[in-house]
Amino acid sequence: xxxxxxxxxxxxxxxxxxxxxxxxxxxxxxxxxxxxxxxxxxxxxxxxxxxxxxxxxxxxxxxxxxxxxxxxxxxxxxxxxxxxxxxxxxxxxxxxxxxxxxxxxxxxxxxxxxxxxxxxxxxxxxxxxxxxxxxxxxxxxxxxxxxxxxxxxxxxxxxxxxxxxxxxxxxxxxxxxxxxxxxxxxxxxxxxxxxxxxxxxxxxxxxxxxxxxxxxxxxxxxxxxxxxxxxxxxxxxxxxxxxxxxxxxxxxxxxxxxxxxxxxxxxxxxxxxxxxxxxxxxxxxxxxxxxxxxxxxxxxxxxxxxxxxxxxxxxxxxxxxxxxxxxxxxxxxxxxxxxxxxxxxxxxxxxxxxxxxxxxxxxxxxxxxxxxxxxxxxxxxxxxxxxxxxxxxxxxxxxxxxxxxx
Numbered sequence: 386x387x388x389x390x391x392x393x394x395x396x397x398x399x400x401x402x403x404x405x406x407x408x409x410x411x412x413x414x415x416x417x418x419x420x421x422x423x424x425x426x427x428x429x430x431x432x433x434x435x436x437x438x439x440x441x442x443x444x445x446x447x448x449x450x451x452x453x454x455x456x457x458x459x460x461x462x463x464x465x466x467x468x469x470x471x472x473x474x475x476x477x478x479x480x481x482x483x484x485x486x487x488x489x490x491x492x493x494x495x496x497x498x499x500x501x502x503x504x505x506x507x508x509x510x511x512x513x514x515x516x517x518x519x520x521x522x523x524x525x526x527x528x529x530x531x532x533x534x535x536x537x538x539x540x541x542x543x544x545x546x547x548x549x550x551x552x553x554x555x556x557x558x559x560x561x562x563x564x565x566x567x568x569x570x571x572x573x574x575x576x577x578x579x580x581x582x583x584x585x586x587x588x589x590x591x592x593x594x595x596x597x598x599x600x601x602x603x604x605x606x607x608x609x610x611x612x613x614x615x616x617x618x619x620x621x622x623x624x625x626x627x628x629x630x631x632x633x634x635x636x637x638x639x640x641x642x643x644x645x646x647x648x649x650x651x652x653x654x655x656x657x658x659x660x661x662x663x664x665x666x667x668x669x670x671x672x673x674x675x676x677x678x679x680x681x682x683x684x685x686x687x688x689x690x691x692x693x694x695x696x697x698x699x700x701x702x703x704x705x706x707x708x709x710x711x712x713x714x715x716x717x718x719x720x721x722x723x724x725x726x727x728x729x730x731x732x733x734x735x736x737x738x739x740x741x742x743x744x745x746x747x748x749x750x751x752x753x754x755x756x757x758x759x760x761x762x763x764x765x766x767x768x769x770x771x772x773x774x775x776x777x778x779x780x781x782x783x784x785x786x787x788x789x790x791x
């Protein structure tokens with residue numbers, strides 16, 4: 386739904402986005418959805434790395450192509466092409482930062498300082514600036530100068546050590562998650578940090594720097610698995626689709642596929658046992674509580690599985706749902722977007738002929754701002770430099786002639 390910017394929660398907040406690929410753009414896209422005015426600075430002629438990360442490509446009415454990857458994280462932004470490797474380009478970015486509330490960057494540690502675009506330099510010009518840096522390992526520590534990519538962070542953080550089937554069931558070894566969760570979660574944590582800093586600024590009148598690390602975020606996101614280790618001293622292993630702390634909470638094979646069963650309490654367990662035609666299982670002293678079921682996981686799973694291979698997935702979904710047992714299918718992504726629940730919730734949106742996935746935030750009164758589709762490279766350069774920096778067209782043309790802007 387297209388709405389006026391002043392109806393959105395962050396109307397009036399100006400964001401200067403110097404980031405590229407996914408973690409930083411995910412944060413700035415979220416702020417744009419909430420109504421912030423986001424200016425995305427890109428390298429002339431090249432732009433964000435992900436502009437070339439295709440196929441697949443979306444082709445617009447004019448025949449121009451945009452990668453699906455870039456589309457996923459750059460809705461709601463205005464693209465300004467400035468060469469930040471040049472002194473004149475740096476000066477333009479510095480001036481834009483003076484009029485911004487938030488700056489997001491994900492360059493290597495030290496790069497921004499060499500360009501005079503680090504927090505200390507910009508804070509002196511704009512004390513209210515909130516400056517968010519996203520890197521693989523943060524601004525401090527022995528790894529601070531290392532490049533950090535989602536895949537390697539998933540491995541280093543321990544996430545891959547708990548993802549995939551155990552060695553006795555598969556030779557595939559540890560697996561990464563199918564999307565770049567380290568990037569996405571870092572983008573979301575960065576958004577939370579930025580919003581809190583905006584709120585704090587109401588009291589102090591001052592901005593501050595935010596140091597976001599993909600490595601830190603993934604360590605924090607291990608949730609119960611990290612707590613399991615800290616409490617027990619035993620590093621969790623891979624359990625495939627099973628849950629380390631709740632049983633039965635996994636997939637079971639049916640006649641034509643796999644059903645997810647997510648039993649969260651003892652009452653649901655007894656309902657499951659009745660639904661699969663084995664009510665006495667729910668009264669077995671070995672399985673009366675979740676802690677006992679965890680201890681006797683292997684034997685219990687075998688007994689449940691033996692009851693479930695004589696019906697189809699759809700039959701089991703009908704039976705389990707009727708019995709009040711949490712369950713679900715393993716959808717492919719095409720099935721997800723044809724699911725009536727997803728359709729009813731408006732998860733797929735169209736922005737000026739471009740198919741996109743809606744922000745999942747739903748307010749009772751405020752609306753999300755979906756007015757701007759992911760932009761063509763440099764499409765907003767002239768208007769932003771004219772309105773934000775009061776440059777005339779002749780000056781912009783001179784800068785373009787020298788390759789400073791695009």
